[in-house]
Amino acid sequence: QVQLVESGGGLVQAGGSLRVSCAASGRTSSFNIMGWFRQAPGKEREFVAAIHWGTEDTTYANSVKGRFTISRDNAKNTVYLQMNSLKPEDTAVYYCAAQDSGLWAFASWAHVYAYWGQGTQVSVSS
Secondary structure, eight states: OOOEEOOOOOETTTTTOOOEEEEEEESSSSEEEOOOOOOOOSSEEEEEEEEETTTTTTOOOOOTTTTTEEETTTTTOOOOOOOOSSOOOOOOOEEEEEESOOOOTTTOGGGGGGGEEEEEEEEEEE
């Protein structure tokens, strides 16, 4: 059984920083792509960032490029999302997700991710 557990969300003022983490456990050996998505109230879930577990290639949504950084720690089976220069529009529930043997070309597609965490709330005040 695969489990993804996010942590590190919270409330921060605009311009501030937060780091959210996603710890993976269970049958994680087949993971090759992990991603972060977010969903704001009344909006659809949207892609934020993804990382290829083997090559460490990364990709970002245009809205967060230059402000957010995704990284991973192999030894801890953990993916991080460092969020800097936060804006009120970044307020959302942030979800971690993982793919089994996925294609990098589809890293931003939510429906190809088989495993999801429960989400962590990030709130940015103006």
